[in-house]
Amino acid sequence: MDFSLSKKHEMARNLFKEFAETEVKPFAQETDETEHFPTEIVKKMQKYGFMGIPVEKEYGGQGCDPLTYTMCVEELSKVCGTTGVIVSAHTSLCADPIQTFGTPEQKEKFLVPLAKGEKLGAFGLTEPGAGTDAQGVQTKAVLDGDEWVLNGSKCFITNGKEADIYIIIAYTDIVENKRGKKQKKFSAFIVEKGTPGFTFGTKEKKMGIRGSATYELIFQDCRIPAANLLGQRGKGFPIAMHTLDGGRIGIAAQALGLAEGALERTIEYTKERKQFGRSIAQQQNTQFQLADMATKVEAAKLLVYQAAMKKEQYMKDHRTSYSVEAAMAKLMAAEVAMEVTTKAVQLFGGYGYIREYDVERMMRDAKITEIYEGTSEVQRMVISANLLK
Amino acid sequence: MKIVVCIKQVPDTKGGVKFNPDGTLDRGAMLTIMNPDDKAGLEAALRLKDQYGAEVTVLTMGLPKAEEVLREAMAMGADNGILVTDRVLGGADTWATSTTIAGALRNIDYDLIITGRQAIDGDTAQVGPQISEHLDIPVISYAQDIKVDGDSVIVQRQYEDRYHEVKAKMPCLVTALSELNEPRYMTPGGIFDAYDKEITVWGRADLKDVDDSNLGLKGSPTKIAKASDKVRKGAGEKVTLDPDEAVKYLIGKLEEKHVI
Numbered sequence: 001m002d003f004s005l006s007k008k009h010e011m012a013r014n015l016f017k018e019f020a021e022t023e024v025k026p027f028a029q030e031t032d033e034t035e036h037f038p039t040e041i042v043k044k045m046q047k048y049g050f051m052g053i054p055v056e057k058e059y060g061g062q063g064c065d066p067l068t069y070t071m072c073v074e075e076l077s078k079v080c081g082t083t084g085v086i087v088s089a090h091t092s093l094c095a096d097p098i099q100t101f102g103t104p105e106q107k108e109k110f111l112v113p114l115a116k117g118e119k120l121g122a123f124g125l126t127e128p129g130a131g132t133d134a135q136g137v138q139t140k141a142v143l144d145g146d147e148w149v150l151n152g153s154k155c156f157i158t159n160g161k162e163a164d165i166y167i168i169i170a171y172t173d174i175v176e177n178k179r180g181k182k183q184k185k186f187s188a189f190i191v192e193k194g195t196p197g198f199t200f201g202t203k204e205k206k207m208g209i210r211g212s213a214t215y216e217l218i219f220q221d222c223r224i225p226a227a228n229l230l231g232q233r234g235k236g237f238p239i240a241m242h243t244l245d246g247g248r249i250g251i252a253a254q255a256l257g258l259a260e261g262a263l264e265r266t267i268e269y270t271k272e273r274k275q276f277g278r279s280i281a282q283q284q285n286t287q288f289q290l291a292d293m294a295t296k297v298e299a300a301k302l303l304v305y306q307a308a309m310k311k312e313q314y315m316k317d318h319r320t321s322y323s324v325e326a327a328m329a330k331l332m333a334a335e336v337a338m339e340v341t342t343k344a345v346q347l348f349g350g351y352g353y354i355r356e357y358d359v360e361r362m363m364r365d366a367k368i369t370e371i372y373e374g375t376s377e378v379q380r381m382v383i384s385a386n387l388l389k
Numbered sequence: 390m391k392i393v394v395c396i397k398q399v400p401d402t403k404g405g406v407k408f409n410p411d412g413t414l415d416r417g418a419m420l421t422i423m424n425p426d427d428k429a430g431l432e433a434a435l436r437l438k439d440q441y442g443a444e445v446t447v448l449t450m451g452l453p454k455a456e457e458v459l460r461e462a463m464a465m466g467a468d469n470g471i472l473v474t475d476r477v478l479g480g481a482d483t484w485a486t487s488t489t490i491a492g493a494l495r496n497i498d499y500d501l502i503i504t505g506r507q508a509i510d511g512d513t514a515q516v517g518p519q520i521s522e523h524l525d526i527p528v529i530s531y532a533q534d535i536k537v538d539g540d541s542v543i544v545q546r547q548y549e550d551r552y553h554e555v556k557a558k559m560p561c562l563v564t565a566l567s568e569l570n571e572p573r574y575m576t577p578g579g580i581f582d583a584y585d586k587e588i589t590v591w592g593r594a595d596l597k598d599v600d601d602s603n604l605g606l607k608g609s610p611t612k613i614a615k616a617s618d619k620v621r622k623g624a625g626e627k628v629t630l631d632p633d634e635a636v637k638y639l640i641g642k643l644e645e646k647h648v649i
Contacts, residue, residue, distance in 0.1 A: 007457070008584040011464065015575050049576040062578030072577070 003302070012068050016075035019048065020083075028080035031211035032361050037162050038211055041083055046117025050087060054315075055095055055115035059107050062115075066246075066311040070253040070304060077257025078264070081365030082211035084257055088250030089158040089212075090114070094121025094167055097188065097243045101231040110165050110190055122163035123247075124154035124217050125240050132378050134169075134237060135184055139219060141170040146226045148189060150219040153201065156372070160215025161200045166191045168217070169240050172233055186236030190228040197222030208364035245323045247373045248330040249311055252304045255330070255337035255369035259297050262337075262344035262362045266290065270347055280347070289347060293340045300333040324386045331379035334369035341366040390443040390537070392434045393497065394467065395490060395504040395520070396427040398451050398458040402509065411606075412613035413480050414510060423458050426505025430565035432572040433535050434503050435466045441537055444468050446497065450478065450489055456588055463583035464575035471497075475592040480606030483511070487519030488603040492596030494524060501542060502562040506531055517564035527557040530564040 005013065023044055031038050045051055053069040055061020062068075069091060077084030095114045098106060113119040130136030139152025150170055157166075168191050171184040191198055201216030231239050267290060270281040280286045307329035310322035341363040345352035352359050370376045400406050401420040409415045423431075434445045447462040449455050450473040459470030473493045481489060494502065502524075504517035514530070521528035533552060534545035544563055546553045593604065602608055630638055643649045 007460075008580050011457075011460065011575070011580050011584075012577050015464075015577065015580065019574055048574045049578055053577050057578065062576060062581070064577045064581050068577050068581075 009067060009071065012064070013071050013075065016050075016072045017078075019044075019050075020075045020079045024076060024083050025079040028082075028358070029356070029361065031080060031082050032208075033210075033355070035205075035210045037213045038080075038083060038086070039162075042086060042117070042120070045083075045087065049117070051090060051117030051120075052095065052115030053091065055091075055099055055111065059099065060112040060115040061095075065308075066249065066315070067305060067308040070249060070308040073250050073253035074257040074260070074304075077254040077365075078261035080211075081254060081258055081362065081368075082209045084254040085158060085209050085212050085251070086120075088247065088254055089123065090121045090163070092247040092250040093123030093158075093243055094163070094165060096246045097123075097167055097230060097239055098190065100242065101188070101239055102190075103227075105227065106190065106230065114165060119164035120159055120162055121165045121167075122157055122159040123167045123243060124157050125169045125244075126154060126156050127152070128155050132375065134186070134240070137169065137171055137184065137186065139168070139170040141172050141187060141189060143172075143226065144223075147223045148226060148229065150189065150191070150197070150222040150224065152219050154217040155201075156204065157215050157217050158212055158372070160213050160217060161193075161203070162213045164193050166193070166217065167230065167243070168219075169236050172236070185234040186240065187233050188230040188236040188239045189224060190230055191219075191222065191224055195222055195224060206368070208361070208366070208368050210364075241323075244373055245326045246311060248326040248379070249304065249307045249322075251369055251373045252300075252307065252326070252329040252333040255333035255366065256297070256300050256304050258362050258366045258369070259293075259300065259333070259337040259340040262341040262359050262366075263290070263293050263297055265358055266293070266344040266347050269351075273349075286347060289343055293343055296336045297340060300329075300336040303329040303332050324383055327374070327379040327382040330369075330374065331376050331383070334366075334376060337366040337369050338363075390437070390441060390500045391446070391498050392437060392443050392501045392503060393446045393448055393494065393499045394427070394431045394434045394462070395502065395517070396431060396447050396449050396458055396462055397424045397505070397508050397510075398422075398449065398455040399424045399508050399510045406510075406618050408616050408618075411480070412616040413606075421454075421458070423461055424505050424508045424510075425567040426507060426509075426565055428505075428572045429567045429569040430503040430505050430563075431462055431465065431467065432570045433532070433563075433565055434501075435573065436570070437501075437535070437537060438466065446471060446499075448473070448490065448493060450474070450481075450486060450493070459588055460580075460583045461575065463586060464579040465573055466579065470586070470588040471591060472588055473591045473596075477593050477601075477605050480609065481604065482609035482611035483513050483515040483519060484610055485604050485606075485608040487516045487523060488599055488608070489596060490516070491520050491523030492599035493591055494520070495597035496591075496595065500559040502526075502560070503535075504562065504564050506564045506566050514564070517562060521562040524560075524562070527561040528564070529555045529557055529561065532563045532565050533569055535563055535565075535569075 049062045052061035053064045054066050057063035073084045073088050098111045114121050141148045141150050168189045172187040173185040177183045197220045199218045204214040270286050273280045307325040310325045313320040344359040345363050398421045401422045407415040407418045445467045446469040447467045448471045507514035518528050529544040531547040532544045533547045536543045541558050543556045546555050
């Protein structure tokens with residue numbers, strides 16, 4: 001068993017690192033402060049193929065593997081959590097389901113511009129009354145001739161308003177299960193920005209990842225072509241779950257990056273900061289804290305990379321399940337991110353509480369990784385369900 | 390159009406420099422990067438490729454690990470890579486290096502050869518012009534802009550406070566400055582492609598029309614008396630003053646040091 005990266009993966013990491021340090025880091029604080037979506041950075045990422053890393057070349061992607069994509073989100077998030085999640089939501093939640101479940105025509109029309117980064121993607125499942133419990137979804141789609149008519153709303157949608165292409169989950173049928181209980185059957189749809197009846201509600205004011213655009217999506221008699229049904233009618237739930245499995249690897253990578261970024265800055269700072277005549281890095285408390293932080297980061301990294309490797313196997317055989325590995329990676333990485341960034345702020349002392357210092361932002365950014373794309377509790381449900389089946 | 394860009398893997402000075410007992414650099418033990426002037430030369434070639442269409446070949450001479458710098462160049466968009474490596478070529482100075490590279494270049498077709506002005510490890514700026522002499526083709530050094538005009542190149546050659554516009558018929562050699570452009574990043578897909586491609590590896594036997602007496606450490610007329618890492622100077626003093634006060638302050642300092 002070899003835990004070292006191949007030379008091409010090393011080179012890809014160096015590329016992402018250099019790009020993140022040069023093009024993203026100088027704007028991270030401003031992005032957070034102003035809550036401006038970093039359009040210029042996204043354009044640069046488009047130019048260098050960062051928006052379609054795991055998409056096949058045939059469809060305008062880079063033809064790389066999920067590990068390379070994971071490292072990209074990780075390196076971006078080391079310097080800016082906002083930039084990390086923009087790439088993650090676009091790739092995992094929009095490009096990936098079209099690549100996995102789309103028809104050749106859908107791939108040509110939607111996946112190509114997404115993979116080339118000409119268009120930005122988003123995904124809408126969550127609603128005011130439905131998060132973890134998907135049965136609460138109220139958004140409904142009715143087939144009318146050769147069009148689907150969507151009505152309802154989605155909330156907390158990452159890349160909302162900025163994105164051009166949205167994967168929307170809506171219920172299309174209500175059936176009775178074996179016990180005579182009524183159950184909604186869901187379907188997945190591809191909806192383009194600008195479609196009449198599709199509008200945006202308010203922009204959310206968030207604690208962290210403040211540059212990422214989080215919007216409510218509103219559908220009022222929004223008519224889309226029947227050809228925009230993704231996968232089969234009634235199979236939207238498995239598509240959504242599959243999409244979130246992949247998304248969790250992206251968020252795990254974001255959390256990992258945040259933890260690593262905070263650790264790097266803390267190491268630098270504790271070597272410089274002097275108290276009682278010596279650097280605080282020379283105090284045993286600091287040393288032990290840093291050792292714990294680094295060990296947890298390394299454990300999270302191994303889980304995240306393992307999940308990415310499992311996903312690669314799935315992309316080859318379309319059989320391997322990576323659901324549990326993705327849940328474990330996200331659970332671990334998110335909790336490590338929260339713990340490490342909190343410890344980082346503590347080691348920075350008063351300066352850690354000041355917005356000029358990156359660790360303050362990183363601690364706020366880390367919190368969301370324990371919540372979105374399945375809370376830590378949902379990850380525990382996924383993991384334990386597999387243990388007890 | 391066929392363009393060959395000669396590139397060099399050089400020590401990343403951020404990582405510190407190590408020497409062999411004979412005073413030459415211990416290249417195996419250091420972190421490395423693509424020499425910045427060479428990278429600008431490669432970018433210039435890739436822009437000519439984007440604009441006019443061209444086949445870009447990158448060539449380097451070095452240890453087997455110099456293959457990395459060729460892969461990097463290919464991940465940026467170069468089409469082919471050639472590595473010239475052989476134990477007998479080790480320890481070469483600029484004369485032996487240019488002899489070796491010219492010997493390799495005699496095997497391939499080219500319209501334009503681009504090299505960096507100079508490498509950050511040796512800072513000689515000799516290899517590019519020497520190659521052109523060996524191959525008997527024109528050279529334009531210190532290019533800050535390169536354009537193709539039919540079968541010629543028009544180059545802005547940097548010259549102290551001005552630039553000269555020089556035209557040369559191809560085949561010719563141009564040496565590039567790092568100010569020439571902002572090199573592009575690699576792409577992730579480009580990296581994967583670069584590792585799928587074969588790199589051509591040539592040794593001494595593949596060099597054309599060269600004499601052993603001009604190769605390697607033995608064929609190098611340069612003798613290094615002593616080599617050392619850069620001595621770190623103490624941090625300077627930074628003061629913020631009005632112009633009048635600043636002048637007084639500086640005069641005071643110069644008097645203090647008995648300069649005036």
